[in-house]
Amino acid sequence: MIDEQLALGDSFIHRLSPGVRVVAALVVSFSLALSNDFYVLGLYFILALILIGLASLPPGAVFKRLKPMFLFVLMIWVILPFTFKGEAFAHLGPFTATRPGLELCLRISIKSVSILLVFIALLATMTVAALGQALHRLKVPNKLVFLLLMTYRYIAVIHGEYTRLVRAARFRGFVPGTNLHSYKTYAYIAGMLFVRASLRAQRVHKAMLCRGFNGRFYTLESPVENRLNPYFMAVIAGLTLALIVMEILGK
Amino acid sequence: MKIVKTPVIRLEKISFTYPGSTAKVLDCLDLDLYARDRIGMMAPNGSGKTTLFHTIMGLCRPDSGRIEIFGRPVSTEVEFQKVRSKIGLMFQDADDQLFCPTVVDDVAFGPLNLGLTPKNALKKARDILAALGIADLEPAITHRLSGGQKRLVALASVLAMEPRVLLLDEPTAGLDDKVKERLVEILNTLDVTLLVIAHDFNFLTSITDRVFSMENGRILLDDEVSVHQHEHMHKLGNRPHKHV
Numbered sequence: 001m002i003d004e005q006l007a008l009g010d011s012f013i014h015r016l017s018p019g020v021r022v023v024a025a026l027v028v029s030f031s032l033a034l035s036n037d038f039y040v041l042g043l044y045f046i047l048a049l050i051l052i053g054l055a056s057l058p059p060g061a062v063f064k065r066l067k068p069m070f071l072f073v074l075m076i077w078v079i080l081p082f083t084f085k086g087e088a089f090a091h092l093g094p095f096t097a098t099r100p101g102l103e104l105c106l107r108i109s110i111k112s113v114s115i116l117l118v119f120i121a122l123l124a125t126m127t128v129a130a131l132g133q134a135l136h137r138l139k140v141p142n143k144l145v146f147l148l149l150m151t152y153r154y155i156a157v158i159h160g161e162y163t164r165l166v167r168a169a170r171f172r173g174f175v176p177g178t179n180l181h182s183y184k185t186y187a188y189i190a191g192m193l194f195v196r197a198s199l200r201a202q203r204v205h206k207a208m209l210c211r212g213f214n215g216r217f218y219t220l221e222s223p224v225e226n227r228l229n230p231y232f233m234a235v236i237a238g239l240t241l242a243l244i245v246m247e248i249l250g251k
Numbered sequence: 252m253k254i255v256k257t258p259v260i261r262l263e264k265i266s267f268t269y270p271g272s273t274a275k276v277l278d279c280l281d282l283d284l285y286a287r288d289r290i291g292m293m294a295p296n297g298s299g300k301t302t303l304f305h306t307i308m309g310l311c312r313p314d315s316g317r318i319e320i321f322g323r324p325v326s327t328e329v330e331f332q333k334v335r336s337k338i339g340l341m342f343q344d345a346d347d348q349l350f351c352p353t354v355v356d357d358v359a360f361g362p363l364n365l366g367l368t369p370k371n372a373l374k375k376a377r378d379i380l381a382a383l384g385i386a387d388l389e390p391a392i393t394h395r396l397s398g399g400q401k402r403l404v405a406l407a408s409v410l411a412m413e414p415r416v417l418l419l420d421e422p423t424a425g426l427d428d429k430v431k432e433r434l435v436e437i438l439n440t441l442d443v444t445l446l447v448i449a450h451d452f453n454f455l456t457s458i459t460d461r462v463f464s465m466e467n468g469r470i471l472l473d474d475e476v477s478v479h480q481h482e483h484m485h486k487l488g489n490r491p492h493k494h495v
Contacts, residue, residue, distance in 0.1 A: 129392070206310045212332070
């Protein structure tokens with residue numbers, strides 16, 4: 001269900017502490033999202049590619065993860081240039097593409113792809129469990145951390161229940177089509193999933209009570225020791241600061 | 252001199268009905284469980300065995316009756332919280348019990364709740380996993396384990412609390428013979444009071460001393476029922492024949 005293929009590697013990035021990677025990803029993506037200058041955005045894009053390189057991820061796998069984003073970006077390219085007001089750039093039949101519209105599209109594309117690349121390089125290279133621990137150590141509220149971890153733990157179980165239900169329907173001759181019977185069946189399956197998820201939640205809660213759960217969460221601390229942690233953080237912070245200064249001076 | 256033993260768990264006239272239903276799942280049920288008792292329960296589905304376990308743990312509150320655990324009456328959540336850590340309940344579905352992302356997190360969850368430092372909880376988790384022969388599963392992702400592995404990890408997570416009483420709810424469901432044997436081996440080395448629900452008679456007799464049954468919301472002791480199964484060989488045994 002959730003494959004953590006990219007987390008299996010042993011590159012420079014993989015060996016860094018998860019906490020440092022979370023903070024680095026946050027810093028870079030925030031400043032990137034707030035930049036507008038094309039040269040600065042280009043440099044961010046190169047930085048993102050360098051991070052991907054440092055994580056030595058296979059290009060195919062990275063491209064696969066970018067695909068949903070490309071669809072989203074494509075939609076913007078189809079709509080935005082023709083609906084944005086400004087100086088005309090080109091005519092396409094009855095439609096007019098404007099220069100500011102095209103610039104905006106390009107910016108959105110570079111930003112979204114770069115941010116995603118940074119996240120793939122820094123965050124997809126750790127397991128969800130490690131991410132949860134990192135967030136806990138960064139003092140993210142316990143409830144949010146455990147919401148993430150529980151979702152991760154049970155999404156596969158719920159998916160398993162879904163496939164079992166669909167298989168059971170199929171074994172009794174159900175063929176999905178465009179008719180009321182199909183819609184009804186899918187609605188029953190969805191309803192059943194909710195019922196089962198809620199019953200399971202009750203059982204899990206009971207199991208937690210049996211093991212002394214009292215509303216507070218504790219985690220096993222196991223910080224990743226790597227003497228390169230502070231250096232990596234310093235380099236990322238320095239580069240980001242330089243890019244922010246470039247952005248401000250460029251205006 | 253007569254020694255009066257107090258039961259570790261005593262249920263008196265417990266009745267329980269699920270909300271919205273009229274059928275009594277437990278009906279004036281009595282049960283005395285003494286230290287080091289090893290009792291098996293074999294009864295049809297829906298006869299209230301799981302409800303019985305949940306009642307002992309305070310997860311289901313009975314409509315009437317009295318529960319005494321370790322010689323003290325328990326009825327409120329606070330009272331149950333105190334005794335829960337000393338009674339280990341293993342759930343029917345291991346997926347309900349293992350909710351942490353990794354195995355070691357899960358086994359350490361109980362000890363951490365008991366107030367152990369992370370370092371000590373980690374050590375305890377590792378010791379238990381090693382004792383059950385699954386030390387190699389420590390960093391494994393919980394939901395990727397096989398059914399048998401999940402069951403052993405669930406047992407480890409219960410044993411990490413060092414319970415005095417173990418309640419096992421169908422521990423063998425869906426397990427192959429090899430894992431069952433492993434489970435029997437482990438359970439026979441434990442010095443605990445044991446109450447086990449199972450549908451597998453051979454498994455029950457290999458880990459318990461007596462086998463009870465349940466009927467109409469009550470427990471039938473082994474002098475009232477005798478569930479048994481045996482194999483024998485004789486001439487022409489391969490042909491259809493009657494035992495008179």
